[in-house]
Amino acid sequence: MKIDIWSDIACPWCYIGKRRFERALAAFEHRDEVEVVWHSYQLDPTLPEHYDGTEAAYLATRKGLPEEQVHQMFAHVAQQAAGEGLDYDFDALVVANSMRGHQLLHLARESGVADQVKEALLRTHFVEGGDIGDEEVLVRIGVAAGLAEQDVRDELASGSRIPAVRADVAEAAALGIQAVPTFVLDMTYAVSGAQPSEVFATALEQAWAASRPRLQQLADGDACGPDGCAI
Template identity: 60%
Template sequence: MKVDIWSDIACPWCYIGKRRFEAGLKNFAHADDVEIAWHSFQLDPSLPEHYDGSEVDYLVERKGMPRAGVEQMTAHVKAQAAEVGLDYDFDNLVVANSLRAHRLLHLAARHGVADAVKEALLSAHFERGVDIGDPDRLVEIGTAAGLAADEVRAALDDETLGAEVEADFARARAYGIQGVPFYVIDEKFGVSGAQPAEVFTDALNQAWADAHPLVMPVAEGAVCGPDGCDPVEQKASDAK
């Protein structure tokens, strides 16, 4: 079973959703048979490489909301993050364009360390006040996951990786994805948003049942009627 996940590194609900999905997956009986693929999505492609202001400043400007409303919203998100063990620090968060970080994520996927790099990027952005638009910081994140420093630095402006990121954007549009996180299970079932863990478990169970329909074998030549199945039942009793 494959789960494709679209998310942005600069998306607070995407990190919360990652934790909730992991909890839901943990309660799924066939978790070892699940392949996870991370896909790129940008909530605001127009962001400059470096924004001169806080997360609250950015949201006030971008959404046109009153500052008090934005502060209330970020406090709510911080509380939700804490419930899944995350320590969001909006005061020190560095608002930056996530495009280069997405290229790093695609490089990580080629080396089988996408989940580790995704986790590190989200933590760096929301918990540790790291500038995810800074090439030096991205090299640090990549090398911590076992990638070569020169390969990471080259990847940040690599056109081929950039095309892979753009392909993710295009595929999201084809699916009609307008917000993240968004989960596509076996290209059939979609889950939108940072849902509770049990929602993910239910969705995984539904997808598994759909892909593995239960078939009850009947002995060759047996015929079942209103009064039972003979000689199948006789054979079963003989075996006792």
């Protein structure tokens, strides 16, 4: 079974959703037969490479909300993250365009280390206060996951995988995806948002059963089986 996940690095619910999905997948009987593919999505592709201000100021301006309300939102999200063992630090968060991080993610997909890179990007952004638009930060993440340093630097300089990032975003639009995270199971079932692990567990079971239909017995008669024949 294949699970395609659309997610943005700059999405706090995407990290929480990743944790909840991982818990469900770890308990899934057929987990070794599941392929997970990470896809790119940008919540704000118009964001400059770096925003000269705090995350609270950025969201208040973009959404037209008072900063006090934004901080209340942060408190709620941080509480949910803490429940998944994630220590979010919105005060230290560096607001940056996520495109370069997605370029690194696509490079990682080609080498089979996308999950490690995705995890590191999210942790860097939400927990460690790192700059996901900074070349040295991205090189460190890539090298730690086993990528060649020069390959990472070449991609960041050339932008050769930007079309692949945009293709992911276009595919999300074609599928009707308007929010992230969105988990698509066998391109048939979708789970939107950072749902509880129990919801993911149920979705995995349903999608697995649907992809392997059983014959409906219309009539029984005399026959032979492994234990012998009917007499």
